[in-house]
Amino acid sequence: MVTSGLPARMAHLPLAAALMRSMSFIGIPNPRNVTLLAICQGFFMSVQSMAIATTPLAGHALLGVDKTLATFPLFMTHAGVMLTTVPASFLMAWIGRRGGFTVGALCGVASGAISVAAIYLQSFPLLCLGALFQGMAGAFAWYFRFAAADATEPGLRAKAISLVMLGGVIAGFLGPQTAKWAVHWLDPLVFAGVYVMAAVFSLLVMLLVQGLRIPPLSAAEKAEGGRPMGVIVRQPAYVVALASSMFGYGVMTLVMSATPLAMLACGFEFNDSATVIQAHVIAMFLPSFFTGHLITRFGVLPVIASGALIQMLCAITNLAGIGFWNFFLANALVGLGWNFTFVGGTTLLTATYAPAERAKVQASHDFAVYAVTATAAGMSGILQANVGWTVVNVAALPLMATVLLAALWLRRHQSSSGGRALRV
DSSP: OTTHHHHHHTTSHHHHHHHHHHHHHTOOOTTHHHHHHHHHHHHHHHHHHHHHHHHHHHHHHHSSSSTTTTTTHHHHHHHHHHHHHHHHHHHHHHHHHHHHHHHHHHHHHHHHHHHHHHHHHTHHHHHHHHHHHHHHHHHTTHHHHHHHHTSSGHHHHHHHHHHHHHTTHHHHHHHHHHHHHHHHHHTTTTTTHHHHHHHHHHHHHHHHHOOOOOOOOOOHHHOOOOOOOOHHHTSSHHHHHHHHHHHHHHHHHHHHHHHHHHHTTTTTTTTHHHHHHHHHHHHHHHHHHHHHHHHHOOOHHHHHHHHHHHHHHHHHHHHHHHHHHHHHHHHHHHHHHHHHHHHHHHHHHHTSGGGGHHHHHHHHHHHHHHHHHHHHHHHHHHHHTTTHHHHHHHHHHHHHHHHHHHHHHHHHHHHHOOOOOOOO
């Protein structure tokens, strides 16, 4: 077990030191927790990006003549997130964030080991099981952003959440490069080396989270339980937060998942679509340098509304043409819009619950979000194959219009009731 000396030693690493200095500069008074969570987010998202690049190809290789189920392991990952997110939240309410993140990281290590065994045994069902464990690990890891909010005073929560999400920028470079390096590492077991590195990254997360110092709920807070969920979900802010995160993430998943298929149908090579997806991943997380500042400066609702408009612009760009730059710009836009809607939705959600209520509220939010992403991931290929790229993008417009109207409605509701515009 890693001791509390880990953060001190970690601070000598250039990346960690730079993150801690930047967080101190913007006013995070005790940056250790947020720094650790941001680095863990980077390793976690690296595993995710490695899986997106590798698992469909591994599934394709393990199947027989019929390759229809090649992307089924990715669906299992989304299903694992959806099914585990509620128990993960309640487990962390009882054993603390550090204990919960340790369990999640162990699931990630198990995922890598199972997937290596799947390649060795040439077993597609075992690959699906490894993907399921990766989703279980992801269910815990997606609470990194909430842990940062829990450990930060209310006025700095938007910046803390944004900075943790910024760790995903690491994944835009580390994940794909690691996959390229490790894919033939254990030849003739092609792809096995990628899963070995996925297990290593998960092990690093497990070690790093031992340095977290986030106060657990008190015994009284655990016993209290807070308001009934029926009362909480009727809050206008909860409804808008959920719509922003749910539809923003759903549209991003729908468009991103169908893009490689659409580009293939338009005659583009793998390297073209890989370049577009890498730009998309960077656009998802790089804006976190300033998203928290925008929320603090202008309020969370204008940022959510802007994100919805940007994601609508993505669909319009795709509908305007099928050239390389249409795909490139549209995927960058949907990544940027996702950042605004997801970080904004998460920040707004933190204003809707008391500490004793956070486990059930965060669980309800993430379960709904990842149920939508699992559906979007499953439907994107079907829509692209059966009704085409145009319908995929047209479907995004009413969803993001709903988010835009919801943010405007809440802003108007606050004005008419004399409430202060939420800046969180």
